[in-house]
Amino acid sequence: MTRPLLEVRDLNTHFFTDDGEVKAVRGVSFNVQPGETVGIVGESGCGKSVTAMSLLGLVQRPGRVVHGEIIFKGQDLLKLNKKELRNIRGRDIAMIFQDPLSSLNPVLRIGFQINEAMRAHNKIPRRDISRRGIDLLKQVRVPDAEHRIKDFPHQFSGGMRQRAMIAMGLSNKPDLLIADEPTTALDVTVQAQILELLRDLNEQTGAAIILITHNLGIVAGLCRRVLVMYAGEIVEQGPVEQIFDSPQHPYTWSLLRSVPRIDSDRQERLLSIEGLPPDLIDLPVGCKFNPRCPFRVERCFTEPPVIEEVAADQQAACWVTMKRAYEDMNAATIEDTSPGAASGVHPRGLRPEADPTAALAESPQ
Amino acid sequence: MTDTAVSLLAVTEPILRVVNVVKHFSAGVGASVKAVDGVSFDIMPGETVGLVGESGCGKSTLGRVITQLLPATSGEVILDGVDITKLRGEKLRQQRKQLQIIFQDPYASLDPRMTVGDIIAEPLVNFKMIGRGKSKDARVQELLRTVGLNPYFNNRYPHEFSGGQRQRIGIARALALNPKIIICDEPVSALDVSIQAQIINLLEDLQREFHLTYLFIAHDLSVVRHISNRVMVMYLGRICEVAPSDDLYRSQDHPYTRALLSSIPVPDPRIESHRRLVELSGEIPSPRKPPSGCLFHTRCPIAQVPGVCADVVPPLELKPDGHLASCHFSDQVRTKIAVSI
Numbered sequence: 001m002t003r004p005l006l007e008v009r010d011l012n013t014h015f016f017t018d019d020g021e022v023k024a025v026r027g028v029s030f031n032v033q034p035g036e037t038v039g040i041v042g043e044s045g046c047g048k049s050v051t052a053m054s055l056l057g058l059v060q061r062p063g064r065v066v067h068g069e070i071i072f073k074g075q076d077l078l079k080l081n082k083k084e085l086r087n088i089r090g091r092d093i094a095m096i097f098q099d100p101l102s103s104l105n106p107v108l109r110i111g112f113q114i115n116e117a118m119r120a121h122n123k124i125p126r127r128d129i130s131r132r133g134i135d136l137l138k139q140v141r142v143p144d145a146e147h148r149i150k151d152f153p154h155q156f157s158g159g160m161r162q163r164a165m166i167a168m169g170l171s172n173k174p175d176l177l178i179a180d181e182p183t184t185a186l187d188v189t190v191q192a193q194i195l196e197l198l199r200d201l202n203e204q205t206g207a208a209i210i211l212i213t214h215n216l217g218i219v220a221g222l223c224r225r226v227l228v229m230y231a232g233e234i235v236e237q238g239p240v241e242q243i244f245d246s247p248q249h250p251y252t253w254s255l256l257r258s259v260p261r262i263d264s265d266r267q268e269r270l271l272s273i274e275g276l277p278p279d280l281i282d283l284p285v286g287c288k289f290n291p292r293c294p295f296r297v298e299r300c301f302t303e304p305p306v307i308e309e310v311a312a313d314q315q316a317a318c319w320v321t322m323k324r325a326y327e328d329m330n331a332a333t334i335e336d337t338s339p340g341a342a343s344g345v346h347p348r349g350l351r352p353e354a355d356p357t358a359a360l361a362e363s364p365q
Numbered sequence: 366m367t368d369t370a371v372s373l374l375a376v377t378e379p380i381l382r383v384v385n386v387v388k389h390f391s392a393g394v395g396a397s398v399k400a401v402d403g404v405s406f407d408i409m410p411g412e413t414v415g416l417v418g419e420s421g422c423g424k425s426t427l428g429r430v431i432t433q434l435l436p437a438t439s440g441e442v443i444l445d446g447v448d449i450t451k452l453r454g455e456k457l458r459q460q461r462k463q464l465q466i467i468f469q470d471p472y473a474s475l476d477p478r479m480t481v482g483d484i485i486a487e488p489l490v491n492f493k494m495i496g497r498g499k500s501k502d503a504r505v506q507e508l509l510r511t512v513g514l515n516p517y518f519n520n521r522y523p524h525e526f527s528g529g530q531r532q533r534i535g536i537a538r539a540l541a542l543n544p545k546i547i548i549c550d551e552p553v554s555a556l557d558v559s560i561q562a563q564i565i566n567l568l569e570d571l572q573r574e575f576h577l578t579y580l581f582i583a584h585d586l587s588v589v590r591h592i593s594n595r596v597m598v599m600y601l602g603r604i605c606e607v608a609p610s611d612d613l614y615r616s617q618d619h620p621y622t623r624a625l626l627s628s629i630p631v632p633d634p635r636i637e638s639h640r641r642l643v644e645l646s647g648e649i650p651s652p653r654k655p656p657s658g659c660l661f662h663t664r665c666p667i668a669q670v671p672g673v674c675a676d677v678v679p680p681l682e683l684k685p686d687g688h689l690a691s692c693h694f695s696d697q698v699r700t701k702i703a704v705s706i
Binding site: 043044143157159160187188189191192193195196214215216217218219220221240241244254255256258259260261262263269270271272273276 | 563566614624
């Protein structure tokens with residue numbers, strides 16, 4: 001295999017707050033191959049956005065990358081000074097954010113903002129810039145690009161603004177595009193168009209994409225590989241088909257069963273994951289998922305699991321893994337008991353009578 | 366015998382009838398935004414009816430008009446046989462007791478300076494249904510337990526709770542008056558995936574236990590279809606299709622429903638790899654200047670323009686597969702609009 005475009009090794013990003021050290025990202029390692037599409041999924045606070053910000057040196061105080069290596073095309077980005085990093089950011093690695101309105105300057109024309117990105121990096125010859133600005137808008141399918149390029153951001157709809165952001169990101173022909181929840185603020189029909197656009201652009205330009213999302217469906221549609229993050233760590237990673245077919249970490253397994261699917265025939269009860277994600281200042285000992293895991297064993301409370309190969313090209317950090325959980329109980333038992341067992345919801349008020357403080361799954365933060 | 370017959374008959378009466386409800390907002394001199402433009406439907410007791418649509422389609426406005434948080438421009442909202450749009454003051458208050466609402470944002474919908482106990486008891490105090498002290502605490506604790514929270518949290522403040530827990534508090538408040546029907550306005554869209562499932566399951570459990578009726582408003586069609594018996598799809602202030610949830614994925618009679626379904630990503634890479642999107646041209650038109658004829662004709666892949674679609678408003682009518690749809694060419698939706706869903 002070719003040398004990875006990006007190698008992240010043991011990345012740790014912490015925030016030093018008044019309340020304590022928030023260990024937002026811990027021991028994250030992964031590779032991105034040239035032209036590859038990688039999804040990072042997880043819930044809010046799992047560290048997916050902080051990981052992306054760390055890659056670009058955009059973590060603000062009180063946060064800091066405390067340890068790790070980010071090797072992009074053979075160069076450790078963490079060893080670069082501000083100026084050197086600025087030459088890479090927006091040129092070789094571009095980023096698009098969730099909210100296109102707050103990422104665009106409201107008093108500057110769309111065209112100016114796209115062209116500015118090109119002028120800043122001197123990668124595109126000056127005389128080609130304005131022509132390329134229009135071509136880029138056409139490429140991201142903004143209708144009537146010659147005229148719309150003179151519009152201000154408020155004259156664009158939400159979907160069009162995100163297209164303009166993507167055009168800006170692609171303007172310097174980057175090798176890597178990081179998209180942080182690029183469609184979360186958009187309606188589903190517009191979301192589908194933007195995702196299709198990203199898919200096409202990946203094929204046409206060969207730029208690798210890291211897509212950060214909480215939506216498993218989006219990962220399934222756009223990405224070839226997926227990293228699942230929980231409480232600041234990667235708990236599972238591998239090819240998309242494999243992870244969705246045979247997830248080995250109980251968190252991945254539960255997450256896939258907790259979302260209603262539009263194509264499912266049976267209106268079965270959703271699996272709900274008991275409790276809340278842990279406090280990143282005061283993490284549980286052992287596996288960070290142990291308070292919520294339906295398959296935990298004693299070892300999970302004492303030793304943090306190491307991420308290791310569970311199938312070809314698939315790694316998970318779990319002492320049990322779903323393969324063993326299915327073997328231990330027969331498969332049918334897991335399916336039957338988990339929705340009730342894992343729900344932690346006792347709406348009929350049956351459980352709390354005996355011990356009102358202990359029996360309840362949730363406690364305030 | 367006759368008693369049974371009478372009660373059966375009573376049960377088949379809709380609990381809520383929305384008749385030709387219109388809500389226009391004025392937008393400058395001589396202009397108006399037609400947020401809700403002639404919507405009618407019934408909800409039967411114990412039923413969950415879903416209402417989906419994209420932002421700006423009028424679904425939340427409709428929820429607020431039904432609860433009379435916004436006055437209707439015209440039309441009737443008949444709750445348990447009484448048109449509440451005609452009621453004012455104390456009469457409205459008493460009738461509306463049966464109808465409660467759960468809001469989208471669990472941070473904005475709870476007063477940060479009230480304890481959870483006071484928040485949940487407020488409706489009871491308003492209607493003088495409890496005194497202070499012990500009886501109030503007992504009822505609040507019962508409600509907290511019902512929604513799966515620790516009953517001894519009644520003296521805590523909302524900021525001490527997570528988003529999912531706050532949404533449970535909002536649900537407990539809605540249950541306090543033993544309502545017959547609850548309007549759920551995007552109750553899970555601000556929550557994380559694993560917490561969404563907890564709240565959806567809770568709403569389903571409560572419905573069984575207290576025989577509740579829900580109008581479930583959301584933009585996420587997967588969630589709406591999961592929880593609802595029937596789904597109504599709204600576009601630009603009008604309902605374009607009503608279908609049983611079980612059937613909606615298999616057959617659609619309105620091109621917009623089909624486009625919406627084709628846009629929803631499914632967490633399955635194999636299905637996603639051969640997804641085909643229904644291309645909708647252009648953007649959602651401004652509700653200030655809605656298109657003539659069929660509201661969807663400007664974006665519809667099978668519209669006949671110029672022709673009937675641009676000139677004639679299609680009525681919401683019964684189609685052969687049992688759906689209600691407002692499309693002149695509903696028989697062509699499945700054959701002419703290719704999707705791989």
